[in-house]
Every structure is written in C-alpha cells, then in structure tokens.
Amino acid sequence: MFALTEHHRFFIYQGVADMRKGFDGLSGLVRSDMAANPLDGSVYLFINRRRDRLKLLVWSQGGFVLYYKRLEVGTYELPDFNDDGMKQSLHWETLVLMVRGIKLKKIIRKKRLQKH
Numbered sequence: 001m002f003a004l005t006e007h008h009r010f011f012i013y014q015g016v017a018d019m020r021k022g023f024d025g026l027s028g029l030v031r032s033d034m035a036a037n038p039l040d041g042s043v044y045l046f047i048n049r050r051r052d053r054l055k056l057l058v059w060s061q062g063g064f065v066l067y068y069k070r071l072e073v074g075t076y077e078l079p080d081f082n083d084d085g086m087k088q089s090l091h092w093e094t095l096v097l098m099v100r101g102i103k104l105k106k107i108i109r110k111k112r113l114q115k116h
Helices: 023-032 092-100
Strands: 010-013 043-047 053-060 063-070 087-090
Touching (some): 023 053, 023 063, 087 092
Parallel strands (some): 010 043
Antiparallel strands (some): 010 087, 043 053
C-alpha cells in the first residue's frame, strides 16, 4: 500500500521543476541540485513554475513511487525558502496545508514535545 505519513522526512526543491521529468530526471535533481540521496527514504517535493502541479518522489522497498497532483483551479502556496541551497526541510503539516490550499503565512504552531 502507498502511504505518506508524518514519519517520513520531507524536502522541497527550491528551484522550478520541469513536470515532464520522471523518476530518473527527478532523482537526478535530488542528487545534483539538492545534494541528497534519493534512495534514503525521504520524500522530495517538486513544484512547477505556475505552481499548479506538484510531484512527490520517494524510494519505497525496491522502487521509486511518484505522486503527481495537478490543480484545476488555484495555485500552491510555497513556504518561505532559506538560502541554504536548493533543498529545504518541510514539515508534514506544512505539506498537508499546501495541498489543501490553506495559507501558510498566518499559521502559528504551538509548542509540542518532539521525540527525535
């Protein structure tokens, strides 16, 4: 069964992704631009220039899984990017809010215990 949960680590590509890219092209972006290993089990998020399409790439037990979502109306709101290269960590909750179309600017997270 395919499933993404808060137990995954999520990273967003800070550049503009070409949505024609498939498994090999996106894993190449992870290796070259994000300086990461696409086989590490993390989920890598890519968004196009118009911000109406997104792809999620994850390695899962012997093969890549690619999730693709195209919005018919509206755009995805992007989180504020840092200047630490092309890769930025992303919280599970932020990804869910992005996909559901909720504004990210006014979200206030209450303090919670986090086990590492």
